[in-house]
Amino acid sequence: METIGNLIPPFDWTSFLFQPWTPPYEQGSLWILVMGFLVAASCGLIGNFIILRRLALVGDAISHTILLGIVLAFLVTRSTGTLPMFVGAVLAGLLTSVIIEFIHKHSRIKPDAAIGITFSTLFAIGVILVACFADQVDLDQECVLYGEIAFIAYEEPLVVAGKALAPLSVVRMGGVFMLILLFISLFYKELQVTAFDAGLARSLGINPTLFHYATMILVSLAIVSGFESVGAILVVAMLIFPGTTAGLLSDRLPVHLLLSVFFALCYALLGLHLATWLNCSIAGAMVVVAGGIFALAWLLSPQKGLIALGMRRFAQAGT
Amino acid sequence: MRSKPRKTNWSLPKVKTKVLSFFVVLFGVLGLGYVSLQGTPMGAQVDRFFSFQDPAVRLAVVACLLLGLNCGLLGAFMVVRRLALVGDTLSHCVLPGVILGFLWGMYKNPWTMFFGAALAGLLGLLCVSWIKRTTTVREDSVLGIILTSFYAVGICLITMIQRLNIEGKAGVDKFLFGQASALSEQDVLLLAIVAILAITFVVLFYKELLVSSFDPDFSRTSGIPVSFLFGALMFLLTFSVVTALQATGAVLVVAMLITPAAAAYLLTDRMHHLLIFASGLGMLSGLLGAFFSFLGSRLPTGPFMVVGAGAIFLLAFLFGPQYGVFPRIWRRYRYRSRIQGENTLKAIYRMLEDTKFEKRKVALEALARFRKQSFAEAVQDVKVLKRKGWAHFEDRSLKVMKLSPEGWHRACQITRNHRLWELYLTFEANYAPDHVHDDAERIEHLLGEEIVKQLEERLNFPNKDPHGKLIPSAKDIEEGLKIYGDDR
Numbered sequence: 001m002e003t004i005g006n007l008i009p010p011f012d013w014t015s016f017l018f019q020p021w022t023p024p025y026e027q028g029s030l031w032i033l034v035m036g037f038l039v040a041a042s043c044g045l046i047g048n049f050i051i052l053r054r055l056a057l058v059g060d061a062i063s064h065t066i067l068l069g070i071v072l073a074f075l076v077t078r079s080t081g082t083l084p085m086f087v088g089a090v091l092a093g094l095l096t097s098v099i100i101e102f103i104h105k106h107s108r109i110k111p112d113a114a115i116g117i118t119f120s121t122l123f124a125i126g127v128i129l130v131a132c133f134a135d136q137v138d139l140d141q142e143c144v145l146y147g148e149i150a151f152i153a154y155e156e157p158l159v160v161a162g163k164a165l166a167p168l169s170v171v172r173m174g175g176v177f178m179l180i181l182l183f184i185s186l187f188y189k190e191l192q193v194t195a196f197d198a199g200l201a202r203s204l205g206i207n208p209t210l211f212h213y214a215t216m217i218l219v220s221l222a223i224v225s226g227f228e229s230v231g232a233i234l235v236v237a238m239l240i241f242p243g244t245t246a247g248l249l250s251d252r253l254p255v256h257l258l259l260s261v262f263f264a265l266c267y268a269l270l271g272l273h274l275a276t277w278l279n280c281s282i283a284g285a286m287v288v289v290a291g292g293i294f295a296l297a298w299l300l301s302p303q304k305g306l307i308a309l310g311m312r313r314f315a316q317a318g319t
Numbered sequence: 320m321r322s323k324p325r326k327t328n329w330s331l332p333k334v335k336t337k338v339l340s341f342f343v344v345l346f347g348v349l350g351l352g353y354v355s356l357q358g359t360p361m362g363a364q365v366d367r368f369f370s371f372q373d374p375a376v377r378l379a380v381v382a383c384l385l386l387g388l389n390c391g392l393l394g395a396f397m398v399v400r401r402l403a404l405v406g407d408t409l410s411h412c413v414l415p416g417v418i419l420g421f422l423w424g425m426y427k428n429p430w431t432m433f434f435g436a437a438l439a440g441l442l443g444l445l446c447v448s449w450i451k452r453t454t455t456v457r458e459d460s461v462l463g464i465i466l467t468s469f470y471a472v473g474i475c476l477i478t479m480i481q482r483l484n485i486e487g488k489a490g491v492d493k494f495l496f497g498q499a500s501a502l503s504e505q506d507v508l509l510l511a512i513v514a515i516l517a518i519t520f521v522v523l524f525y526k527e528l529l530v531s532s533f534d535p536d537f538s539r540t541s542g543i544p545v546s547f548l549f550g551a552l553m554f555l556l557t558f559s560v561v562t563a564l565q566a567t568g569a570v571l572v573v574a575m576l577i578t579p580a581a582a583a584y585l586l587t588d589r590m591h592h593l594l595i596f597a598s599g600l601g602m603l604s605g606l607l608g609a610f611f612s613f614l615g616s617r618l619p620t621g622p623f624m625v626v627g628a629g630a631i632f633l634l635a636f637l638f639g640p641q642y643g644v645f646p647r648i649w650r651r652y653r654y655r656s657r658i659q660g661e662n663t664l665k666a667i668y669r670m671l672e673d674t675k676f677e678k679r680k681v682a683l684e685a686l687a688r689f690r691k692q693s694f695a696e697a698v699q700d701v702k703v704l705k706r707k708g709w710a711h712f713e714d715r716s717l718k719v720m721k722l723s724p725e726g727w728h729r730a731c732q733i734t735r736n737h738r739l740w741e742l743y744l745t746f747e748a749n750y751a752p753d754h755v756h757d758d759a760e761r762i763e764h765l766l767g768e769e770i771v772k773q774l775e776e777r778l779n780f781p782n783k784d785p786h787g788k789l790i791p792s793a794k795d796i797e798e799g800l801k802i803y804g805d806d807r
Contacts, residue, residue: 008479051457051460054457054459055459056457056459056460056462056463057404057407057459057462057463059463060407060463060466064570103636106636106644107585107636107642107644108584108585108642109581109584109585110398110401110403112401112402112403112404112459113398113401113403113577113581115403115404116403116404116406116407116573116574116576116577116578117574117577117578117581117629117632120570120571120573120574120577120578120625120629121574121578121625121626121628121629121632123570123571123622123625124571124574124621124622124623124624124625124626124629125622125626125629127619127621127622128618128619128622128623128626131615131618131619131622132615132618231474234467234470234471234474236463236466236467237463237464237467237468237471239463240460240463240464240467241464241467243460244456244460244464247455247456248454248456275475278475278479279478279479279482280474280475280476280478280479281474281475281477281478283471283474284471284472284473284474284475284478285471285475286471287467287468287470287471288468288471288472288475290467290468290471291464291467291468291471291472294464294468298450298453298454304454304455306453309453
């Protein structure tokens with residue numbers, strides 16, 4: 001019988017700092033780091049616009065419903081290729097946001113309840129389908145919920161001219177990252193206006209609905225290419241955390257975007273080390289780190305931090 | 320001006336027959352399905368389920384019913400207070416607590432797991448309200464942050480447990496998706512305790528909960544302890560989420576909180592009905608979940624429960640008598656065709672008026688000219704009247720029509736409404752006489768008997784409208800109807 005004392009391994013600086021980077025781990029660690037960074041940065045960048053439009057939990061909803069999209073795509077095409085999965089997941093994401101809008105518009109159900117009803121029902125249908133076709137589908141719900149990034153090192157790499165270049169999922173995620181980067185830099189002004197003032201956007205000739213659905217498609221893309229490695233719920237964390245933490249430190253959108261990318265790097269690196277020490281899920285550790293950085297920002301932010309707030313209140317009471 | 324409450328166009332006995340026939344059809348379909356399943360293995364499973372002989376079945380059914388009751392009852396408050404997604408956050412927050420509770424005794428002890436989960440859930444809710452109070456982060460982002468960080472801690476703990484050599488650690492996974500047949504008697508006992516607590520709380524504080532759910536400011540000024548009630552509600556919510564976890568799983572508890580309550584919200588406007596409907600629909604979805612997961616042996620319970628609740632919501636969303644999509648479309652259609660018909664009636668009245676009521680029959684050619692429309696449109700309009708029993712064609716070639724006594728009556732009423740309202744606007748609201756027509760055009764279809772009588776009194780029983788036209792009085796209409804029968 002083991003005891004709870006064995007749960008947390010003893011802390012050791014040298015192994016904490018260097019173990020991931022010593023053979024035979026270093027190759028795997030590098031790809032885990034790159035993948036973690038790409039997921040967090042893609043989600044973080046697009047997440048900024050989602051948070052601004054108070055759609056943070058729509059991301060949560062989509063991250064659940066892609067299970068249904070993937071299962072249906074598999075049942076229709078009978079293949080586990082990348083393309084059908086992508087198409088299925090993106091369609092499921094779009095369907096989710098359309099249903100939410102529809103319920104909210106055509107009844108007196110409030111948007112938050114509409115989100116909850118939609119994603120839970122679609123997710124439940126997905127789980128039932130997985131359970132019914134369990135012998136045919138190489139998918140389990142747990143994998144969708146908390147994927148495993150550590151397997152990335154054992155994945156089949158993309159081979160170019162006879163040389164192994166990078167694991168396939170890293171390449172895929174990199175593509176999505178570039179796409180999101182391109183989208184944001186091309187349509188930065190439009191995204192900014194629609195995020196803050198949809199009415200103004202419409203009067204300027206920008207179609208907010210179009211940008212809404214374009215953003216939702218990108219979110220679905222980021223989620224579907226990230227969920228296998230970090231799990232659906234943790235993708236949601238990556239959507240919300242970078243933008244919100246940046247929001248505690250600055251009021252400027254460009255600064256938010258830059259900080260998001262920086263935070264993504266922090267999450268990936270520190271998460272990897274934390275997971276090595278505790279010997280636990282790397283994706284989980286990344287989110288724990290994200291939570292820790294949020295807590296630090298909440299406490300120490302020079303403008304909006306708890307300490308700054310307390311000091312200001314103290315100074316006010318003094319005068 | 321007082322007005323009678325708006326009459327809905329479905330009366331109670333009609334609804335009763337509708338509901339009754341719905342259930343007759345439902346049971347017919349179920350009975351047919353049951354008979355056709357006889358003799359198959361699935362039929363045997365159905366028999367086994369409904370005989371309730373199997374203690375495991377009985378336990379699972381009781382658990383699912385209690386769960387549906389708890390979640391529906393408390394979920395109703397969440398839905399009306401716009402806190403629907405707090406349930407989602409709560410159900411994810413409890414994960415680390417469940418695992419710590421498991422680690423406490425190193426086995427699946429329902430009591431320690433219950434307390435661990437409840438503590439973690441309450442801690443999560445406290446964090447939410449604390450962050451909300453001290454930062455400018457929006458509520459949905461705060462919920463997302465707390466949800467994912469607690470959940471991530473839970474996942475780290477689960478993966479750490481995998482390394483340890485503990486018996487029964489596999490059972491912890493059940494908390495993610497739920498399996499009602501894995502419930503023990505102690506779990507059901509916990510569910511029952513929560514149900515009793517929840518019902519007692521709601522019954523005792525019904526009035527206070529009602530007021531503070533809809534108007535917290537007013538209730539604070541009238542001395543109701545709003546934050547105490549909110550805290551107590553959150554406590555009970557946490558308990559019910561934690562006890563529901565094993566049957567539905569962490570991811571789907573939120574559905575049992577929101578979906579039955581939202582469906583009930585579409586069916587009624589009264590809070591006590593809402594509570595009863597929500598608990599009833601919750602129990603129904605619980606039963607459906609237990610039944611279907613039993614049919615397919617080894618299938619998880621939670622998802623079936625949620626899909627059952629989703630189907631109930633869909634039915635309410637589409638067919639709910641008052642807020643359903645289709646009844647609303649139907650009512651709009653009925654209203655439009657009534658207005659179209661009444662406008663035609665009014666035109667016909669004015670044409671008859673122009674002949675000093677010498678004639679009864681109207682040529683459609685003349686009607687079309689009068690309303691500046693094509694002959695085909697006039698035929699369409701008169702066909703609408705015919706469908707409502709307000710008119711009939713005098714000949715096969717559809718060239719001449721005549722109003723029925725009911726149509727004549729309604730035509731007089733509409734004209735009277737129109738002219739009275741024009742008069743009212745001119746004298747009481749100081750409108751210019753040439754501005755009153757459009758307004759009257761809209762209101763004439765909505766005025767009821769009672770209001771028209773009051774209008775008449777108020778205007779001192781007038782007989783001419785602002786344009787000098789005669790207003791048919793109630794007496795005129797009565798007498799006109801008597802002589803209307805003779806054919807001229």
